[in-house]
Amino acid sequence: MLIFNHSSFTTFTLMGIPGLQSQHLWLSMPFSSIFLAILIGNGAILSLVATEPTLHTPMYLLLSQLMVVDLVSTLSLMPKLLCLFWFNDQNIAANACFTQMFFIHGTSVVRSALLVAMAFDRYVAVCEPLHYNTILSHSLVRCLGLVALSKGVILILPMPVLLQRLTFCHMVIPHTYCDHMALVKMACDHTRPNRIYGLFVVLLVVGVDLLLISFSYALILQAVVRLKSQDATCKALNTCSAHIFVILVTYVPGLFSFLAHRIGYNIPPHAHILLANLYLLIPSMFNPIIYGIKMKEIRDKVAKCLCRGTASAVGPRNKTVSK
Template sequence: MTIFNLTHSGPSTFFLTGIPGLEAAHIWISIPFSIIYFFSLLGNFTVLFVISKDQTLHKPMYLLLCMLALSDIGMSTSVVPKALCIFWFKLKSITMGCCFTQMFFLHWVSVMKSAVLVIMAFDRYVAICNPLRYTTILTNARIAKLGFIGLIRAVLYILPLPLLLSRLPFCANHIIPHTYCEHMAVAKISCGDITFNKMYSLVIAFIVIWLDLMLIALSYCLIIRAVLRLSTKTAHQKALSTCTTHICMIMTSYASSIFSILTYRFGQGIAPHVHIILANLYFLLPCFLNPIIYGIKTKELREKMGKYSCRL
């Protein structure tokens, strides 16, 4: 059963083309896709396993890493399996209900991930600017509450997208030139007026990306101000080194997201297959890179992962 009630007359099935113009190369394209997806799952599940097993890692920072890992798993899994079915078995059909459900989950997880990155910035701010009060300000229960608020925010932002699409008429064109049901890709094949859909998606993109980035930037401005007050250069480096992991994850997540949004709406000169490959990499690369980034940069987690690896 689908969570969306589709009452209007229209097609019961859409068809995803995969990557237009590169159909003959789908098998070859699937090789890096499947490899990156496999290692992203391996890395994120390893992080979840190590943190869940080791009691010393049951701290706010590592709870946030678990949230991020779950978001990364959800993002890649909402897109890659269907894309691989298209590449390997030419299973291009998808019911309207499944299409809208996929759209909801992939955008919902993306917004949730952005919320996690904002909470991580707040975590770094408290750790550096109020280190003596860190354990009282940021408890596991408070982090869980902030994560739940982020989850509800994501649902409220994203639920209108498939609901708005379900009211649009779909006439002769049932073909979506994409590997997954992205909101604007589906809206553009409608024969109805999609002005409100465009406006709403742009507003959500602005709120989620730019507002969240502004909150993160504010946190780092306060962090830099606090760091500059420290007396020694060694103290400066030690304080800033705790932020490098988070900054790397912000760069991998938001840079690809902004580029994907801008090319979809304003990059008319970009070839469709280039845009679709980049859109898929937006869901794949951060999920693959994040476990590597915080596995390398977080010493305590790196040591625990090495310990559990030796036991296997």
């Protein structure tokens, strides 16, 4: 058996989706469509928030941070995945592999932390509406973003560091990207520290963040129950609806993928890999759609931009006809 330590190897080989290698070209079509939808959707929301002064509010500033994280996560995954599907480019340098792993897992942590910040934003909007702008100042929003970023860096940085001390028995990764657990399973020597730390990060991020989000919504629900007006109740619930949908889109696929990876021993390998990819892509694809549908301000701005585009296209044509 060949054994590689961190000083002797230079590249890993990505297998892709085990059992479906012959279908990679066909699979590239839906993945390319998802990639394009993510770039257009998140880019459009970011452009809208950046160019419209009326959207420079705490909620939309936090939303723009979430869109940036979604783009970074997608760009860390998709270029190499599409090269693998289109050109069978399986090789990835060890340093590039560890870097990809850091960004993919790090952005997942940052996304979860931003959802906690957005839950706090919704709590203030519903429970302290008169003090909303005072409590959630632009400086606090920036601090929340920095805390989320720091959390991702601090929790994920030890993973590639711990991996570099391992000796690897083979260099073929049965995955489409450099996943932490996929790399750990390739090691020949003692991997308990890696496994324990990986589980610790998952439990800390998902457990603590979901607890904080649940606590925020428990306070929101308590405040909503006290409202005597049905219109006020509906308005308060509608204020939180987009964020609730984003939470479900983010955590449900992630928890399903996590449980399938650890207890779903009868699930085929290709299903595991497809779930792992969709867990990363689904939130990035649906977040701009959810906010575009649920938030009236975004719908109004998009409609306004479309009307401007239609008017500018029709205007010159009418001038030509009149001449």
